[in-house]
Amino acid sequence: MSALAALVRAYGRMATRGEVPPFGYSQEKIGFLISLNADGTVAGPPIDLRLGEGRKKTARALAVPRPTKRTSGIAPNFMWDKTAYVLGITAGEGKRTAQEHQAFRDQHAAWLAGTTDPGLLALLRFLDAWTPERFAEWGWSEEMKDQNLVFALESERLRNVYLHDRPEARALWARLMAGRDKTEAICLLSGERAPLARLHPAIKGVWGAQSSGASIVSFNLDAFTSYGHEQGANAPISEAAAFAYTSVLNRFLDRGSGHRLQVGDASTVFWAEATEQAAADVAEQMFASLLAVDENTESKKVGALLEKIAQGRPVSDLKPELPPGVRFHVLGLAPNAARLSVRFYIEDDFDVIATRYLRHLERLRIEPPPHEPAPSLWRYLIETAVLRKSENIAPNLGGDWLRAILTDTPYPLTLLSSVIMRLRVDHDVNALRVSLLKSILIKNFAMEAPVALDPDFTDKGYLLGRLFAVYEHIQEAALGRNVNATIRDKFYGAAAAQPRKVFALLGSGAGNHLSKIGKQRPGHRVNLEKAIGAIMEMMEPGDDPFPTSLSDKSQALFTLGYYHQRNEFFRKSDSADSAAVSETAQ
Template structure:
């Protein structure tokens, strides 16, 4: 099933349950309601519909007639809009506010001409009575400016019936948004014949895209046309299907929908397609936790689920809410000027995707483990300068997510990004090393060890261990110093061992000589570590090659991490022994 078809199908299921607005309507963020008397005068101060408290108040999502598609022109919405259109007031300069307000009034007088409905008559009466100066005269709140506004009769306000909900208003809107004389064709999404949408509704909520919305499907230049067709006629999608897929996508992209994750620059949307809606929501919830876990209780829950998947249990065995064969969809969206690019689209059985995630988590396993759960966004921050989200390399998030879910090799840009950050800041932490280990296993089929492996003879791994011993020797002899061996030599040692290791060997002899005068036993142990590691080097190979490949540099970091933490573990045990002695 195509991405648009699966979105449209999900929308139809929600609409059938009354959880999505009907065709021609969409969920929009509404902040204020103006209640009207029958003659059109306000029944009192505007009603604040926002949720939350203080400065954190947020607009409420309400079904309203589909908004007009605006670029640079003036186009009013039907029976609702922002205050510049509805009231002629704005918090900004308002260079074209008067034109927008006039267009709103003129359009509604034309659309509602001759209507006898009580609510529509009251609305027209309000437009005749209103003057922008009344906003200040009535003392209406300043934070109402530039927010979306709807209307209701005072007699119906408490019943949550807005003027655009009235049957007469919906009948007019059906005529305004219906097919009319529009071209009809076989819809590429639904397979049914219907009026073709020349312009698709805007998609909002994609991080980095235009705040007014952008499009996945659009044709705005002659070069994009075929056989003389204009705009949407080039790829016929019915108005109903266009409204359905964009409406569903906008719902999923809502921050609190539970169906989106922001992973790097990719706004990732996901949903399930099963007969049981509770199972669908459970699948989406578990998927979100797989990739964005920041709570220890939830981390344990997801960890248990992944363990059960690795053990070969089917999805229903570890989550009774999920039915067998639940299809799952994942879409990665990224901004591209006025359009939205689809970074990836994956469709598969939820159990298959869960198993792919479990295998990914298994490849990340390392000892000692990171202190925090390895959610995808946390790992991506390790590739960014200053660990800022905006500095994550472009396309990396989407490419990695697609590889995890599809079982494909990881992007090599991930390997390059991690190695580059290690060379830049000399921070060889558990998260970065876990990422390198997973790349070695997935892309190079290397049996990278989980914990310190004294039998591993890979040159990169052995040299990394040796470098960690040299660092430990310096620390044992001198304690904390301003610039350690790692600070000075790690980047060169990992990339060009021949240039550095002879210098490191000479420095270590000086440090050992100094250490021998203070702690001879410790000196002997460190010398044994060097000798043991040197024995692991292949006699037929160059012990210090001129250059190491990226793969070998990843193994270098892994060996360094394992060997270094061997000494940390010894220090922890010694501290515990001292504490027990003090207690005695």
């Protein structure tokens, strides 16, 4: 099944639950309501429909007749619009505001001609009497400017019945949609013969795309067309199907919908389908929690899953807890000029997708773990970016990584090179970066990379990383931690990439530091010399212990070995401090 067909199916299920607007309507951000008396006079100051307080106010989403798709022309919406069209008022320069307002008046006079509905007559009377100068005369709020407006009769306002919801308005809107010249053909999504959508409704909420919305399906140049077809006729999709898939996407892409996550530049939506809606809800909640989409979505069942993963439980033990018989969909979208590109679309049984993700979490497991209990994908990705800024994450990296995770394919090697580059630059060897490198070693190179310090792991890169950590610890033991620049600050990048250039110098410096340690704590000096000797004995006999260069894979192992050995020193130091405190207390 294609992504669009799956979205059309989702629309059918969501429409029965009232989660998406009916055909011909869409959820739009509405800021203010103008309440009218039956004679067209204004019942009072416009009512602020926005949610929140102060500057954080956001317009409310209401189901209104779907907007006209505007490019450069003037085209009013039916029964609602922004203030430039409805009132002839805008906060900007407004070079054509007068024309927009006149078009709104003229078009509604034509649309509503002959109506006897009290609400629609009230709107016509209001438009006949309104002049833009009244906005300032009546002291209406400046915050209204450029907001979307709707109307209601004062007698129905408290029941939240808007003019566009009145039966006569709904019937008129249905006739207006049906009265347009339309070409009929077999719809590619439904398989039924129906009027085709010439232009598809805009999709909003994709990060980096135009705020007015963009399209997945669009043909606006001759080079994109075939056999003389125009616009949507090149990929025949019925108006109903186009409305369905765009309505669902707009619902999923809403902030706080619980169906979206941002992975790099890929705006990703997900949904489940099952015989029982309760099973689909559990699957969606579990997926959202696993990917740390929203802390508030985590259920007790998901919390238990994550706790078991942290304890090292194998995925096979957790699979019985996954809801059976659920089909799961994940769609990644990214901006591409005025259109949207589909980065990936994954459809599979939920237990298959969840198991793949749980295996990914297993590959990330490291000791000691990150301070955050369940870092999100975004949290990992910013560790690859310059200055840890989202805008500096490599293009395509987030989407490619998520696709690899959910399809159980090798991770993008740009992830490996990006982490190594950041380590060379800032030398910040933290749990998030190390766990990323470990997961790549396991997935892409089929290696058994250790979770915690493994004294028997003989890979040269790992051993050199451990040795570097020992040299750093020797420096700290001799000079303390308040030195201007540690050997990690000076030599980490070179030691990981070109060991031969650095380790002879490090060994010489360690010898001087050991002499200083021996004068004060001879026993500690002996233990550190033993640590160096134990690591060197693990090297292959007759092999050069310090090669000219290390591959990216070996540099990842170098980082892993360094992280394990350094934290082993911290662990022992903490244990010694605890023992000293205990003895003092006695």
